Amino acid sequence: MQIQRLQAMKVVIQRVKESSVEIDGKKVAAIGKGLMVLAGFVNGDVEEDLDWVAKKISALRIFNDSNEVMNLSVKDIDGEILVISQFTLMALTKRGNRPSYINAAKGDIAIPRYERFKSILSKEIEKEVACGVFGADMKVSLINDGPVTIIIDSKNKI
Secondary structure: OOOOOOOOOEEEEEEEEEEEEEEOOEEEEEEOOEEEEEEEOEOOOOHHHHHHHHHHHHHOOOEEOOOOOEEEOOOOOOOEEEEEEOHHHHOEOOOOOOOEOOOEOOHHHHHHHHHHHHHHHHHHHOOOOEEOOOOOOOEEEEEEEEEEEEEEEOOOOO
16 A cells, blocks of 8 residues: 655755855855755645754754764854755656646745744744745855755654
């Protein structure tokens, strides 16, 4: 018997030395050492999903300690976070060669979730979170540190 899996909020986290977002040739956000987070939302996301993912991101021990062991969180190193809305994370690619984004939350649902997610993350790391502009054509730059890239799915908590 096959279990049907529900679509869920997804984030791609990259440990960076620096990252920035440019729109129409103008830099709108930039961070130094920390995390660049791409976040995708679906219609079924609830407050608990946003909260769980934000807490997980802020507590992930993916920065090196003095022994060069990944043992510190972004909070521990007083790092920064840049969050970018990324509906293409919700792409369905099972059939054909054109991804379907039918499960991605539309702006009226995704924007409030994006804003709430940024707010929760800011509270968790006790500093402002940098961000892109929802729906804009953004040019994202980063220097990946490691590289370290982690993917989190809000329905994959167990």
